[in-house]
Amino acid sequence: MRPATSTTTPQSVKPIYAIKLDVFEGPLDLLLxxxxxxxxxxxxxxxxxxxxxYLEYLNLMELLDLDVASEFxxxxxxxxxxxxxxxxxxxxxxxxYTFRDREELVQQxxxxxxxxxxxxxxxxxxxxxxxxxxxxxxxxxxxxxxREVQIKATLFDLLSAFKYITEQEFLADDxxxxxxxxxxxxxxxxEFLEQRLExxxxxxxxxxxxxxxxxxxxxxxxxxxxxxxxxERVVAVQSGHFDSIYLIKRDP
Amino acid sequence: xxxxxxQLVMDVASPPVHxxxxxxxxxxxxxxxxxxxxxxxxxxQLFDDASTxxxxxxxxxxxxxxxxxxxxxxxxxxxxxxxxxxxxxxxPWIQKxxxxxxxVKLSASALEAxxxxxxxxxxxxxxxxxxxxxxxxxxxxxxxxxxMVRIAGRKPGPGRSLLLATTDEFLEQFGLKDLSxxxxxxxxxxxxxxxxxE
Amino acid sequence: xxxxxxQLVMDVASPPVHxxxxxxxxxxxxxxxxxxxxxxxxxxQLFDDASTxxxxxxxxxxxxxxxxxxxxxxxxxxxxxxxxxxxxxxxPWIQKxxxxxxxVKLSASALEAxxxxxxxxxxxxxxxxxxxxxxxxxxxxxxxxxxMVRIAGRKPGPGRSLLLATTDEFLEQFGLKDLSxxxxxxxxxxxxxxxxxE
Numbered sequence: 001m002r003p004a005t006s007t008t009t010p011q012s013v014k015p016i017y018a019i020k021l022d023v024f025e026g027p028l029d030l031l032l033x034x035x036x037x038x039x040x041x042x043x044x045x046x047x048x049x050x051x052x053x054y055l056e057y058l059n060l061m062e063l064l065d066l067d068v069a070s071e072f073x074x075x076x077x078x079x080x081x082x083x084x085x086x087x088x089x090x091x092x093x094x095x096x097y098t099f100r101d102r103e104e105l106v107q108q109x110x111x112x113x114x115x116x117x118x119x120x121x122x123x124x125x126x127x128x129x130x131x132x133x134x135x136x137x138x139x140x141x142x143x144x145x146x147r148e149v150q151i152k153a154t155l156f157d158l159l160s161a162f163k164y165i166t167e168q169e170f171l172a173d174d175x176x177x178x179x180x181x182x183x184x185x186x187x188x189x190x191e192f193l194e195q196r197l198e199x200x201x202x203x204x205x206x207x208x209x210x211x212x213x214x215x216x217x218x219x220x221x222x223x224x225x226x227x228x229x230x231x232e233r234v235v236a237v238q239s240g241h242f243d244s245i246y247l248i249k250r251d252p
Numbered sequence: 253x254x255x256x257x258x259q260l261v262m263d264v265a266s267p268p269v270h271x272x273x274x275x276x277x278x279x280x281x282x283x284x285x286x287x288x289x290x291x292x293x294x295x296x297q298l299f300d301d302a303s304t305x306x307x308x309x310x311x312x313x314x315x316x317x318x319x320x321x322x323x324x325x326x327x328x329x330x331x332x333x334x335x336x337x338x339x340x341x342x343x344p345w346i347q348k349x350x351x352x353x354x355x356v357k358l359s360a361s362a363l364e365a366x367x368x369x370x371x372x373x374x375x376x377x378x379x380x381x382x383x384x385x386x387x388x389x390x391x392x393x394x395x396x397x398x399x400m401v402r403i404a405g406r407k408p409g410p411g412r413s414l415l416l417a418t419t420d421e422f423l424e425q426f427g428l429k430d431l432s433x434x435x436x437x438x439x440x441x442x443x444x445x446x447x448x449x450e
Numbered sequence: 451x452x453x454x455x456x457q458l459v460m461d462v463a464s465p466p467v468h469x470x471x472x473x474x475x476x477x478x479x480x481x482x483x484x485x486x487x488x489x490x491x492x493x494x495q496l497f498d499d500a501s502t503x504x505x506x507x508x509x510x511x512x513x514x515x516x517x518x519x520x521x522x523x524x525x526x527x528x529x530x531x532x533x534x535x536x537x538x539x540x541x542p543w544i545q546k547x548x549x550x551x552x553x554v555k556l557s558a559s560a561l562e563a564x565x566x567x568x569x570x571x572x573x574x575x576x577x578x579x580x581x582x583x584x585x586x587x588x589x590x591x592x593x594x595x596x597x598m599v600r601i602a603g604r605k606p607g608p609g610r611s612l613l614l615a616t617t618d619e620f621l622e623q624f625g626l627k628d629l630s631x632x633x634x635x636x637x638x639x640x641x642x643x644x645x646x647x648e
Contacts, residue, residue, distance in 0.1 A: 025361045026386030071386045111383055114437060118367040121440045122426055129427030131343035133483035134335050135287050226559060226584045281522035281540035282547045298547060321519055324479035342479030345496055349480050393641055405627045414637060
């Protein structure tokens, strides 16, 4: 976090605020922190006191040029409205329909606190479980090496593949508008790739598409790679999700 | 290990198993050679005609044997399966020896969103957002990417929003046998009071 | 995890070991969690004042215990170190288990073709080929073989090409209730275009 450079920081803002600022997950988290700091019960909040401190925080966040999420501002409006209701008893019922009333805010805080506590508990569980060790063996050891891309495919993989295709289509469309590039055929590219792989070199898939290559070159390279894989002259290997994909020459 | 994985049935010959002792030895060898939890159904595919009940019985005996012979490891139920793990007390020594498998690291906001999904599943994005009081899309996407949360269908009715639920990897990460092993809200209070005496 | 590293971090405090039984338990836990053989000298660094002779003595007792209790695994000396391994007789079972575990292996190109079939079904081979820009026959055949894709009739009109669609196994594999549960293009954007919250 950037240090406060402004000299106009209000005296009422204690330095501890600055340390705590970036850890608030949202307006409810901040509100909960203020309630606990003031040793209030959630069901018995002093709206006036909490609202004042809440606004001080927002003020500080702005002074520090922190990105204040819109949810924080909505909560500020809610608090100010609740405060005004206490000072000026409601005269116009229609006016308040967009705002939560106090009871609703209390319920939301109680529910949020429940899950925040559950999250803390889950963390304890993870920490406990981190102390036990399973067998750390290589699951492929001693089992037949199939040398195929072993993807435990999930819906997420499928979606990624689909998005990739739609982007490729888009790329191809772009290309047809500027055909003045020197032609490289898929066959030539295949030969070039095979030569590189001949030496036993592994090529990282994304490295094939260097940013200096032309769009045409990238498309041709992509098609050549797919063709080599289809013809089973090259195999693409990935050891796990999101790992890099490597191209390896298949044994004849 | 996920039950939704579709498995190819291969004709690999293996010797027949004649009695419970043999079955127990085979179960032990397979458990020992695995680095992930194994479900009863997965074990069942090893034997021609064994019930999951029979398999569980042998696993329970294995567990007792480890206990009685004071082994440093134990058989635990986790993520809808079984796994052999060391006892937690040996953590300081093992830690000296090897850098462990990298576990999924979750930020505080990810943990919060994950807790909501775990307890409210199946749940929509907007329900999570409502409880947290802050937009949770990016944190939920990151949980999906880390395989802690999965898309579990659609909510019936207008909008047909996607429903989110937790994965077996989630259970594994937090050392839970199954979803019913999640602590109840009363237990959470007890746990927090114990860990954080004020 | 083949890349387990032996990283001796000497400043991590571990409780002192007071007697041979404790030492043996620690040795067992460390052996259990390791994926590579461990030498006597490496073990020695775990304890403040143990001779390699004392350590070897405890390892030999461990070896005997495994033997006496008919464990499916054994302690062996290999590559100037010690390691716990399963007995060779269980190899067929372990092999069978792992072979059974081979999941439907979908290559990146298979996933691409499958995504097209899923979203555009019923679809012909040539339509898939057109979108992917490469001949997709073999990848589609392999998807049919893996029962992810089925032949769903013929297209009316000249040619009467075969129409392809997804199967129930496809839905099962991807945890979808039915085809309407497939995320829409907008939802895909939403799920994949995340900004990393960390």
